[in-house]
Amino acid sequence: MINPDNLIPPALTLAGIALVSLICQLMAWRLRLPAILFLLLSGILFGPVLGLISPDEFLGDLLFPIVSLCVALILFEGSLTLKFDQLKETGGMVRRLVTIGALITWGVISVACYWLIGLDVALSALFGALVVVTGPTVVVPMLRTLRATPRISKVLRWEGILIDPIGALLAVLVYGWIMSQAAGHNAFLASLAIFVQVIGIGTIAGIAGGHLMATAMRRHWIPEYLEVLAALTLVLVMFSLSNHIVHESGLLTVTIMGIWLANAKGIDIEEILVFKEHLSVLLISGLFILLAARLDLDALLALGLPALALLLVIQFVARPLAVWISSIGSELTWQERTMVAWVGPRGIVAAAVSAFFALRLEQAGYEDAALISALTFAVIIGTVVFQSATARTVAGLLKVTEPERRGILLIGANQVSRALGEVLQRLEVPLLVVDTHWDSIRQARMKGLRTMRGNPLSATVDSNLDLTGLGTLLTLTPEREWNALLNQHFRRDFQAHRIFTVRNERAGANQRMQISSKHEGLPLGQEGLTFSKLSSLISQGAHFKATTLSEGFSYEKWLEDAGKTRFALLALTPEKRLRVLSPGLELVPEAGWTLIYLATGQDEKSAEAAAVVKREHAQTEKDAKPELPDAV
Incomplete structure (x- = not known):
């Protein structure tokens, strides 16, 4: 300093x-x-x-x-x-x-x-x-x-x-x-002249700058990697030029330029907007x-x-x-x-x-x-x-605030998503299920889930998608490329560490055919857990369950008991905040948290066997206990 x-x-x-x-x-x-x-x-x-x-x-x-x-x-x-x-x-x-x-x-x-x-x-x-x-x-x-x-x-x-x-x-x-007034001139006429000049120059320059930038982007006069620089330069030039012609008309110029670009058809201003947002914070x-x-x-x-x-x-x-x-x-x-x-x-x-x-x-x-x-x-x-x-x-x-963003947006209304959605709804986690297939949406609605049918990438769905209270995105579709595209699309609405996906490796594909992990969200669940595996397990009778951890029954103890028959996916804090378990996040559920996991058919059989053993043990102790005479 x-x-x-x-x-x-x-x-x-x-x-x-x-x-x-x-x-x-x-x-x-x-x-x-x-x-x-x-x-x-x-x-x-x-x-x-x-x-x-x-x-x-x-x-x-x-x-x-x-x-x-x-x-x-x-x-x-x-x-x-x-x-x-x-x-x-x-x-x-x-x-x-x-x-x-x-x-x-x-x-x-x-x-x-x-x-x-x-x-x-x-x-x-x-x-x-x-x-x-x-x-x-x-x-x-x-x-x-x-x-x-x-x-x-x-x-x-x-x-x-x-x-x-x-x-x-x-x-x-x-x-x-x-x-x-200080110069002895007619103050009213001078102010009126300034008003007309500022409005006229600011409006003309703003429309001209916005139209020029929109046309250049629409007709690809500028390569994509230079669009941000071109917009930045044009804003500074039009602002300075407008101010040079009529003092303080530049603010009106850049405002009209921005509004013109925001409402122009056939151009994508996301890259400009993201860069300008970061620049604005710094400035x-x-x-x-x-x-x-x-x-x-x-x-x-x-x-x-x-x-x-x-x-x-x-x-x-x-x-x-x-x-x-x-x-x-x-x-x-x-x-x-x-x-x-x-x-x-x-x-x-x-x-x-x-x-x-x-x-x-x-x-x-x-x-x-x-x-x-x-x-x-x-x-x-x-x-x-x-x-x-x-x-x-x-x-x-x-009471004019939005609810805390503790809910989840599920893309995909397939059997995996529907099964997971049922458990989340029982735990009172706000959620919205979006899918393009009518039959999948119909089955989700029959289970009482809040749904929206449509393509998340369409302009209609994008403008009407209600994300109030939703702070986590989970793409649950079998198409890995589609999941990656959706994860990129929703980065403007969700923070990067709150975007998750179930990965699906393309069988037999080499590295050149695989999608880079940087284009996807964080993986859901343990390493190697794919959509195909989840879907197969659910088809075989597996279902999602929830259990609350305690001091005597910690997450480590749960992992010991789980073996290869249970797959932990999500956790809910006592404050009802949703946390997603992922290899990329060092998250250890604590006492009082509710663990959401997939229990396989083998886990159910093991649980039933343990229950039978427990009942037999209790009966044995009862039989061995001597009977006392009735009190006189």
Whole structure:
């Protein structure tokens, strides 16, 4: 990291920021809290508190161009997830939130800032415009830990991405109005001209960039391995070019580009989306640390109680009022509306744009402009900390969270899958069985299993597949190639260590004809257990059973008794979390766990023989015991 004496090399500074970012992300994952909370605190600690990071000295004039380009990439990545078919239920509310809701939020916050903080009308209006935005950088990580229902998640995700360019546009208009007044020009006409220019250039450039990228991918002008690089380069070029023509029109450009690509027909953006998602995590982490390190703690602490009062107005007046008015006529329940009203943290766009405008206004002679940046960070920290600490509790009280992902998705409704599904259902494990064969699905339904008939790779099934509460994938079909393809397809929905398959070696095939294990999921059960073997055993009378381990009957003891007649496959913890036994995972079931295994016909005969011996032994002891005379 760096200090005022420049004793630490720049390379070590960047490495230090990356390390701190990783630690913050790991802490957030472990504690199930938004990472932004730890990133902000780390930036403040290593910046103004310890003086180890000084972004202005480290990056100089490159700081804001770098921040702007990073924000563009983050916003583009978020907009790639916005598909129009997600707006069937919530489209009207999203439109009202980013228009009517944004104006209500701006008005309430501007008035509150004027009365509570004492800034003049112009600066209060600018601050209100800056903190209108919520942003995907804080909303999306919060949604991961919140596990809200799909309708809440869609509303907050769409709003967070669309409100960023709208908030930036609003801030540009207010800034133009302030500078026009200072220059003695007609402020209204100047603001109107800026509005038309930003909307026009941003829309044209966004559509042009999105159409160009989609056409290049559809017509294979670019090889697949260069598609990610091409998209990344085009985003940076279009953003910079748009901003060069009309200041702050770039955010609208990259947002429209992302939405255009997300909804384009005949192209696959999965590789771009996966790469951009990883890149976004890195950029968000670094940016929050850098911008928090620039914070003037003295200016922030000097705000005192008025800043706290302003934060309360934002949380309990501006946000609820905007949401409830915007939700009139929507299908959201009052619980869902309340949850949307509760979640509205401010993020990286507000921080970056406020720092930029504060610097410009200070240079123009506005002495109070420095307060805007400090006040914006106070709102960011306040909303992130408060909502991170309370959102999960509020969601639980309102009962608007998805169930924990402890269930299993079974691909294949054959006799193996049906037999396993029956045991899992008796143990109250949520499951969904998917297959293309009607007869197999019919038999699964007769056993009371939740099913869905269709090809998991089809667009219809893919868009309607309800994975709520399902955190494990198990492909149970006899075709190894089909299993591998499905495992690759569902990597976007399930973590790699939660994807399993029953392997089936192709008889007599050499190594050149075998599928690489890296394309498959982790193997189910012990080494060498194939679908053919499972199916054969079940046809011969084997069936799945469940037994609970204890201190006196441990897993090691069970293995001793099992021999070659039982095959352990799954285990259920006392908290009802499903665990899959696989050679690739060092998993040892403990006391209190329920073990799910396949018992063969030989095991049944051995059990019956043991029961007979036990009964004979008990009868022998009874016969040998002397009879006592009846009591007098």
